[in-house]
Amino acid sequence: MSVHLLGIRHHGPGSARNVKAFLEELEPDIVLIEGPPEADSLLEWVAHEQLQPPVAILAYQPDQPQRACFYPFATFSPEWQAMLYAKQKNIHVRFMDLPLAHVFGLENEAKEKAEQELEQEEATQPDSLNNNTDAVVTEEEVTADLIPEQRRDPISMLAEAAGHDDGEKWWEHMFEYRQDQSEVFEAIHDAMAALRQELPRANDRMEKLREAYMRKCIRQAEREMFQKIAVICGAWHAPALREMPSQKNDNDLLKGLPKAKVACTWIPWTYSRLSYESGYGAGIPSPGWYEHIWEYPKDDGTRWMALVAKLFRERQHDTSVAHVMEAVRLANALASLRQYSRPGLEELNEATLSVLCNGEPIGMQLIRDELIVRNRIGAVPTEIPAPPLHADILRLQKKLRLPATADFKDYSLDLRKETDLERSIFLHRLLLLGINWGTTYETGGKGTFKEQWRLQWSPELSIDIIEKGNWGNTVEEATANYVTDKTRQAASLNEVCRLLEAAIPAELPAVIDMIIHAINNLAAASGDVLQLMEVIPSLVRISRYGNVRKTDAALVDGITYSMVDRICVSLPAACTSVAEDAAQSLLDLFYSMNDAVGLLQQEALSASWQQTLRSISGNQATAPVIGGYATRLLFDAKQLDEETLGKLFSVSMSLAQPAAVSASWLEGFLKGSGTLLLLDDTLWGMIYQWIEHLENDIFTQVLPLLRRTFSNFTSPERRKLGEKVRTGQVGSVHNQAVPGTINTDRAARGIPVIMQILGFTDPKLV
């Protein structure tokens, strides 16, 4: 019976190669891998041909899906190679890290404790807003990483001892690029053992627990009479697993740990995510490069440079074979100057920069995106027992031919087509569910039958899907339940209307009925006419344009009409005794409301709206800005003739009124109509005369208010208005030709030429 410890670096291509070679030579009968034991059942999928790395094990707490943890694997991950080997040889393979049930349990405990402390603190000191935010931050940190930061530090200490300044680089050249792999695990083991002696991390409870559990698993395997046990673990842990302390000790340590429920599944992962920090220790900066050296371990940079050259040529950047040769030579020269046996990514990059890019770093960005990170997404077999909602999404993705890709892809959907409409419905439903796979944006073209979508899959979406899984087993069901629930909880009309707007393209008839019902109730209960006015424009949009999507617009129509009626009834009262700034915000609503009513093209509604406007404009108690604006709207709608308008204007502008009121009325009256003022001589004349008759000191009082009104106009408008004032035109003055200066004889002589130019060839004229 023998235990073989293989200390590795997660995602190290060299480690992966060594592990593979070592296992093939050793032929163990069981492989233990650092990973969550809950995921053991997932291991049977490893040899499945549709499970294409990069993939990750997603572990989550079913009752709290946001508490999740990923274990990503790429082809060049040693763990992946070990699993693959075990599955191909049909031997036992198990994960042996501390069960996530305990990890989550411990975290939950810590969190509860923190909350309790917080509560206590809150009890002692009432305003502790700051503490509150702090607590949120620490919670995230707890979930973010199980492995302490120090892991990289010890290696840089080793590197320093070896005379290198960068730990990462030293490790790569020492272990990852190494061709000769004999005794490499022994070497790593010794190095780590020395480090662990130098840097005891005695007080890290989590690490102690994890190592105790790993030892427990090894003992278990021994007890089961396996003869050759291969253990794959992070290099740092290897020494702790060799010197077995007493079994009792470990059992005591592991006794009575809190537990939480944990579920696991495979999900596709991406290289760009692999380059971040995630649940499996530090991220790797260059997954594309690692894949390259995994596939071509003997490459001295030639193949890599050829890839670079190909990429440059594709982007119309001239690159000759000679360039590639020179770059490879420079990279090798650099490597030998630095006393490495072969060029690493850094040397290759420096050579590329110097030879291919003429020293300009712009081109390097391209290489970074396309080659060094190389955004790839893995695949997961469809048969993997995914949560039902996830399975439904996969089914729909396949049916509607909307593959999940790591790079974004744009779709232009024509809603008149059956498939595109279905796609749109599907995407809208996901949006409603809060699964932000796609974003939609305005299309340039005319018409509303087109939708533009940009889809980009990211692994985090898997958590969102799992989280929403408790709402239903299909997208439709889940969306319906989710929206229904949200509607019930919504407090404001605005919120519900936004839901309605989002629900209509998602085609959920039952839900829409329910929402409309809710809106009706809320509208009836709402005393706030402003809230009603805010939602009207979006409702009107639905009722006018909803038809393209074959939704029944009549549903919305009814409620829109009744809401307009409601508004018309209560608006005049709402416009009285309002403060200046409240009046201003009301003014904006007026504008969109007026538009919306116009858009509805319902005579009865327009009429009652105009009636409302009239009563607002006629009411002396109305806020003057609104009064003025209402008057203008009426004038625009040709509901007032000049004479009535003149009368209204002079009443509002009469000297008996306080000047501020007059000016404010004027502001509303002239809102956004600089051009109108220029062209409409009636309007112009009225204002001109009013200002002309102002007393000097009143004029001074009014001036700031007038200035405010006029400053809303565009500067060409203002300039034109100024010019008009300077010429002193009052009332209607028409442009007239100046008579008496035309020499008819000379003019007549030009006529034939002009006729000829215009193409008339009347002989009489020529």
Next chain:
Amino acid sequence: MSEILRYHAEQLFAEELEELRKQDTGKKPHNWLLSPQSVVTYLVGGTLKNGFEVSAKYIGSRRLMEIAVATLATDRALLLYGLPGTAKSWVSEHLAAAISGDSTLIIQGTAGTSEESIRYGWNYARLLAEGPSPNALVETPVMRAMKDGKIARIEELTRIGADVQDTLITILSEKTMPIPELNTEVQASKGFNVIATANNRDKGVNELSSALKRRFNTVILPVPESMEEEIDIVRRRVEGFEKVMELPAEKPALEEIRRIVTIFRELRNGVTLDGKTKIKSPGGTLSTAEAISVVNNGLTLAAYFGDGQLKAADLAAGIIGAVVKDPVQDKLVWQEYLETVVKTRDDWKDVYRACRDLA
């Protein structure tokens, strides 16, 4: 004390080169005096095994120097590119000194540099008297470098006309220089290479043809990354200058150097060091080299006209001279900077007063 104003790098640092050579265990390319590792050590400084201290010639990224040396070790030529005053010529001189022990094989590129000054010329008296013969040939530094397997330096490559530049192509790719008049050729010995420098700021430069560009590896020398780095450069160079010029003035106060570097950095980057205030940049490059010359200038003034101590007043004239290159535009920029930035700094009152008095 000798009469020579400025010594070559290989003379000034002869001791260091000798020591490096003795300690050198690495493999030397043919005709190189030092191994590539030692050349890098010579440039960026370090301590040898026997404790001998090698001073840093280039202060900045070690990687750049490694690329430069590695390039010369392959048979590609090296093009040092960058703003004026980023130590291009300085690096090129020291590279040549360390590799070939000879930094004098140099051609200064100008608009008037002709093919004869790159390839070979003729001694016309001899040519007329004896006809074409090797004796009538006038060798250029490039030709001599080829024969001896040394490094040839070409300064300001982009100032040379494009047609003349291209004569380098055969030399660089085939390592040979044909002499059709004598029906012969000069073939380069091992160790021959070319270091060219070019700056990317000047107007009217001749872009390299892509055929020629292909034969060079480009290393862009950046302006110093951090304030501390720049101060370090200025201080070291000024101290070296003092030695050469035998100035009686006291050592430059770090504080004064810091202020000059601050002014230069701020004007160069168009923003104050704290990143809060935007300022206009003048037309000049305001390189580290200029900062060095301002301090030297100030030291000289202090030594011969002042009390021997470097004061703000000694520096003012130099600063203004370096900043104001265009009498109209730059003057406004400078005055604005003086009034908005310098004046508001409490401990900079003397600088402000000195500069205002001169303006």
